[in-house]
Amino acid sequence: MRKRIGFVGLGIMGSGMAANLLRAGYVVKVFNRTRSKAEELAGAGALIAPTPAEAARGSDVVITMLADPPAVKDAVLGRNGVIEGLAAGAVLVDCSTVDPMTTAATLQAAAEKGARFLDAPVGGSKDAAAAGELLLMVGGDEKALDEVRDVLEVMSRKIIYAGPSGSGTMLKLCFNLMVSHVAAGLSEALVLGVKAGLPPQRIIDALMSGVLASRFIEWKGGCIVDRDFTTNFSIKLMHKDLNLLAGAGHSYDVPLPVTAAVKELFAMAKARGQEDEDFCSVIKVIEDFAGVDVKR
């Protein structure tokens, strides 16, 4: 029998992921705190649950895509949360980017219900979520992963098995450490070059012709010069990840001096009121200090 799916968290990423599961023919029961976002999926066949617990009840696979650790504490571990409705034998897959402590608490809560748990945060942004082309970094029981692989493949172009429970969460934090640093470095390089008289596209073209050439530099560099800061991944969520990284560095006794500086750069962007803009808008902080805008 086709697996029944519960899906909790229909933000920028979750809405595209759930839509793909519906398109693939799965029965998907959805919950979102702001109900209007769930209603947008009803036309595509989603069943709307009144609580996360009801989205989980009777589902073989429950996928969560929530903002941060407090959101997981509320919607998964809290009153009327996913755990309350989770069936014995079901597999809970948390795609949210959280910290290892939240992942460990979710694993334990799921186990107490006789359910399995995978931490499966994602790489790729809004477009990749909508196209079913995410990268999934999965930690936990490999047998449980094999059982739900068919469902996860609908949302992803690649699944990396990271290791035991918590490994997916750690891998994702390392992944975003690099993403945040590249965004910060690109911002500084562009502002410095432009203030010194270089056309910004020439800087991007040079970067795209060297060893650092990447889809990221091409994409975000293009967004910056076009002044398109439409949100794919918000400043506030990147700042959240940088705080999670600071906590992980503390826990493992690993100094992260560059990450600390990048974290404060994102804190400055947030304090300027940019928290809901795309994270590449972090360049505006440096532009302001330098008195120059990077544009075509």
Ligand code: NAP
């Ligand atoms: P988003 O658009 O801000 O969506 C966040 C979701 O969490 C919404 O459904 C929101 O509900 C829900 N939520 C927040 N607090 C809650 C609470 N206390 N109780 C219940 N629900 C709550 O974020 P997103 O960009 O989709 O990101 C989701 C996760 O994926 C985050 O962990 C993020 O770091 C990670 N991620 C994002 C990207 C990206 O490019 N966007 C890429 C990779 C990973 P409401 O609609 O009611 O606010």
